Structure formats: structure tokens, C-alpha cells
Amino acid sequence: MQIKEADKEVLEDNERLCWHYNSEKPGPVLVLLVGIHGNEPAGVEAVKRIAKKSANFEGRFYGSVYAIAGNLKALEQGVRYIDTDLNRLWELFNTSRDYSLKNGAVKPVEYLESLEIKRVIEAIINRHADQLDDFVFADLHTTSSQSCAFILLNDTLSNRELARKFPVPQILGIEENIQGTLLSYINNLGFRALGFEAGAHDDEISIERSVAFLHLLLHQAGNIELTDVERRKYSDIIEVYEDVPNTYYEVIHHKLVDNAEDFQMIEGFENFIPIEKNTPLAYEHGILIRAPKSGRIFMPLYQKKGHDGFLIVKEVSPFWLEVSGYLRRSSVHGFLRFLPGVTRTGNRSFEVDLNVARFLVKDIFHLLGYRVTEKNEFTLICYRR
Numbered sequence: 001m002q003i004k005e006a007d008k009e010v011l012e013d014n015e016r017l018c019w020h021y022n023s024e025k026p027g028p029v030l031v032l033l034v035g036i037h038g039n040e041p042a043g044v045e046a047v048k049r050i051a052k053k054s055a056n057f058e059g060r061f062y063g064s065v066y067a068i069a070g071n072l073k074a075l076e077q078g079v080r081y082i083d084t085d086l087n088r089l090w091e092l093f094n095t096s097r098d099y100s101l102k103n104g105a106v107k108p109v110e111y112l113e114s115l116e117i118k119r120v121i122e123a124i125i126n127r128h129a130d131q132l133d134d135f136v137f138a139d140l141h142t143t144s145s146q147s148c149a150f151i152l153l154n155d156t157l158s159n160r161e162l163a164r165k166f167p168v169p170q171i172l173g174i175e176e177n178i179q180g181t182l183l184s185y186i187n188n189l190g191f192r193a194l195g196f197e198a199g200a201h202d203d204e205i206s207i208e209r210s211v212a213f214l215h216l217l218l219h220q221a222g223n224i225e226l227t228d229v230e231r232r233k234y235s236d237i238i239e240v241y242e243d244v245p246n247t248y249y250e251v252i253h254h255k256l257v258d259n260a261e262d263f264q265m266i267e268g269f270e271n272f273i274p275i276e277k278n279t280p281l282a283y284e285h286g287i288l289i290r291a292p293k294s295g296r297i298f299m300p301l302y303q304k305k306g307h308d309g310f311l312i313v314k315e316v317s318p319f320w321l322e323v324s325g326y327l328r329r330s331s332v333h334g335f336l337r338f339l340p341g342v343t344r345t346g347n348r349s350f351e352v353d354l355n356v357a358r359f360l361v362k363d364i365f366h367l368l369g370y371r372v373t374e375k376n377e378f379t380l381i382c383y384r385r
């Protein structure tokens, strides 16, 4: 295929591209994002290990794979970020808060990194413009707490379908709680995208799980065909702990913190541990914070950077998922505007006046596959993904 000169420059000799493999045989385009947080080197290391052995794929590889390293400056220093979180700024482009509009002011290191990453993604998309349906993106991370592996996804049917193929817990709709992630940016471009969290930041097992996940992903995307034995081997490596059901979860509470320095999670909360309502969880400015709801603790913050103190997740019943899958493909969307307090604001978007529509509205929109965010205390914005 024809590749534009400008794109060729971006894709050749780019230190950000830590693995790049193009087969003669046509196939999917897999784009891997690693090291978006500089203190999470497991994904970078996993890609390096696979790249080193990529001769093994000779003759049985289809399509292309690209691995893009994220926050190069922060990776060098082994810190989550330098000026601002590289995984929270992806929805600012073309808004009034776009860093490019801030004339004169010093721009965060991460903004410049994001422009470069964006440019590489665009070059890959341009290069494979004739096969946009064959793209799969995956973003690899690790957590500050001990954890089994899990998948994060924006709740679209095509993401669900891909995510389901991995034997780990799956967290739906994370984009409603954590905004500006690279995953959301890619989803909004219309591509499938999964986040994979391998375990604690500096555990060797997190690298091994990332390697295993990437092999399974190459298989599920259709880049290589693993044998049954290989598949079982890699599945065993990422498989969850027995006490964490391998199913879908939704976020039911999100504790935001202004300043991680003033926030102290009580020791010992492993990711996904069940908690009862009122369990003491953390201190903020010296004040005890208890769990407002029962569920499972999710991503407790054990580092001094970041704004997500902890989340609480809850299992979603398979029945609910079936129903929502059915309804999303149906024609009920047209009737939403007849609900009290609901105004249509665009082809795929609605605003909900909470003074009028209090109960169940969020659930109804969720069920139908809308992303629900708060415009203000009294108004919800619902956007069909």
C-alpha cells in the first residue's frame, strides 16, 4: 500500500516505536500502548521481550503490530508523570482547555508527549486507511496496589466482545469516572480498545502477565494463531485468583482526591477485596474515610501521585448484560426523548434534567449503551458510544 512521505518519517526510526512488525500476509492492525505512566515499565519490558523473540513468528504472522511507548520523559525517571497525568488529558483537544490555546504559558511535558503519540497513531491510521475495521488497540498498565490482572473497557458491544475472550475480571464504563484517558480518545475515534492492568508496578509477575496477555491478544486479534497448548499456558498465567470472579464489574463509587500527599490509604487493601459498607479505608487531611457502599475495593492509591483515591466496584449480572446487548441493537433509542426531563441535543446525545427525571434515568441510559457524565448538579449528559 501507498504510504505518505510524512507518515513514513514518523514511523521510521522513531524511538517511541518500541516494536514494529509488518507481515507480507494481510491481517489485523494491532496497536499497543505501553508506559503511558512512567512508573509502569512492565508493558515496555513485555513488548521488548516479545520483540526479541519475534523471529518465532516468522511465517505465521498476519497483518501488523505497532508498540508505542508513552511518557518517555517519565519512563526515564521512573515517575508516574512529570507535570501532569498523560492519561487524563486526551479529551481536552479542541476544547477551551486545550493546552495549545494557552499562549505563552509553559506547556506540560505530557502535552508535548501526547502530541507525538497522537502523531504516531495518525500515521498508523493513514498507513492502513483501507482497513479501519481491522484495528485493535490495547493500553498496558500496572497498579500501585497488589492485584490480579484485569481489563478496563469503555462499555461498547464490540469492546465487550473482544474483552470477553480473556479470563480476567472486566471493568465496564471506566470512562465515566476517569476522564481524558487514551482509551476513551481511541474509542471516540471509533476503534476497539482495551486496557490491561497486569498487577503491581514492580512485580516480575506483572511483566510475565503482560507477555501472556500480548500473546493472547495477538491470537484473538488474528495476528498469529497460537496452539491450544500455548493458549492454555498464557491463559493460566493471567488467570485470576479464585476469590475474584472472572466476570463484568461496574464502578459504584469513585473517591477523588485533590492532593495525593494528603491522602493515605490504610495498608493492606489488595485490589478486588470485598468490603462492607462503613469499612475504614483511608485518611484524607487526617479525617477517616469509610466505605459509603459495600462492594469490592478497586485501584486503591498507594502512591503519592494521582487523583483517584479508590473506587468501589460491583459485579454486573450476566442477565443485565444480555438485556442491554439486545436493547442497544434495537430501535428503542428513538423513544428516549419522550421520557420526562429528557431533551435530545444531537444525533447521539441527550441532556437529562434531574429535577424532573430523578429515578432510573442513569440506569436506562447505561443499559442502552450511553456514556453518562454530569454537566452540573442538576443535569446529566448522555452520549451514545
Ligand SMILES: [Zn+2]
Pocket: 036, 037, 040, 141, 142
Ligand atoms: Zn497506569
